[in-house]
Amino acid sequence: MTGTEHYFTAEPASPDERRARTVHLAGRDVEVETAGGVFSPDHLDGGTEVLLQHVPDPPRDGDLLDLGCGWGPVALSLGLLAPHARVWAVDVNERALDLTRRNAARLGVDGLTAARPEDVPDDVRFAAIWSNPPIRVGKETLHAMLRQWLGRLVPGGEAYLVVAKNLGSDSLLRWLATELDGAAAVDRVATARGFRVLRVVAAG
Numbered sequence: 001m002t003g004t005e006h007y008f009t010a011e012p013a014s015p016d017e018r019r020a021r022t023v024h025l026a027g028r029d030v031e032v033e034t035a036g037g038v039f040s041p042d043h044l045d046g047g048t049e050v051l052l053q054h055v056p057d058p059p060r061d062g063d064l065l066d067l068g069c070g071w072g073p074v075a076l077s078l079g080l081l082a083p084h085a086r087v088w089a090v091d092v093n094e095r096a097l098d099l100t101r102r103n104a105a106r107l108g109v110d111g112l113t114a115a116r117p118e119d120v121p122d123d124v125r126f127a128a129i130w131s132n133p134p135i136r137v138g139k140e141t142l143h144a145m146l147r148q149w150l151g152r153l154v155p156g157g158e159a160y161l162v163v164a165k166n167l168g169s170d171s172l173l174r175w176l177a178t179e180l181d182g183a184a185a186v187d188r189v190a191t192a193r194g195f196r197v198l199r200v201v202a203a204g
Contacts, residue, residue, distance in 0.1 A: 004010040016095060025052070025073055026080035026089035032071065032103045039134070048073050048132045051162035052189035054197045055130055059083045062127035065090065067149055068134045069114065072100035078130060079109030088124070089114040117148075123191045125152050129159035129200075135167045143175065150180065153202035160189070161198045169196035176200060 005104070018035050023044045034041040051089035053072065058064055058078050065088045075089035089100045089112060097114040104112040129149060133140060151160055163169035168187075175197065177186045183203055190197040 009060040012025070018099075023073065026077045028080075030076075032073075032076070032131050033099055034071045035095060035099060036199065038093055038178055039101060039132075041071065044073055045070075046178070046193055047162045047164060050192045050195040051130060051132055051160060051188070051197055054192070059085060059127040059132070061085050061087060062154070064084065065126045065129040065149065065152075066132075067129060067131035067145070069100050070096050070132075071160065072096075072103045072114070074130050074132065075100055075112055076103055076109055076172065078108060078113045078128075079104060083109075083111065085111060085127075087112040088120055088126075090117055092116060117179045118153060119144055125154045126159075127154055127157050127159075129153065129157070129161075131159070131160050135163060139168075142172075143179070146176070147179065150176075150184065150200055150202075153184070153200070155202055155204040157202045159202075161200070162195050165191075165194050165196055169198065173198055 016035050016188050020031050022029055022031050041175050047062050058081055060082050061084050063086045066078060067090050068090045069075045069089035072089055074085050079087045091097055100114040134140060135145045153159060163172055173188055180186055185201045187199055189199045
């Protein structure tokens with residue numbers, strides 16, 4: 001990426017050079033399209049791999065959320081594993097949203113909607129949230145994002161977040177436990193390759 005551009009830039013300035021990649025999602029090898037200017041364009045990020053290896057199967061129906069979708073590996077996995085659910089792939093990066101839409105069409109994931117955060121209707125509540133959240137947006141922005149979206153879990157709904165240990169996974173776990181005290185149960189369900197998988201279960 002050029003200059004101060006980040007993968008959470010709305011309109012990436014880097015060249016939009018599309019390329020095909022073969023990745024392993026939902027138990028199968030699939031071909032997807034990626035490009036520069038989005039998160040981990042050249043391969044399936046290690047944290048995303050750890051997340052996908054340690055989450056349970058998603059609910060078969062209802063609304064499911066991938067927060068910070070990038071080119072779509074988590075959202076596509078949700079759609080492949082739960083074809084009757086409605087999957088929301090949310091990102092601020094327009095190139096990422098376009099790639100996710102194209103990859104969903106390529107893989108026949110019909111129930112996926114790729115949208116900016118403000119374009120998800122306010123009344124939508126999520127049965128599950130899977131996310132490799134954009135830690136590098138900064139603590140204040142990250143906390144505001146998590147407050148907003150974790151608060152939209154249905155009673156008993158589960159969120160799974162993967163965070164690198166060296167990027168503050170343990171402090172985030174403590175913050176979540178304090179912030180959501182009484183509203184949700186928070187714990188760590190897996191540790192692998194320097195990443196933690198955190199679980200949030202909304203109170204019933």
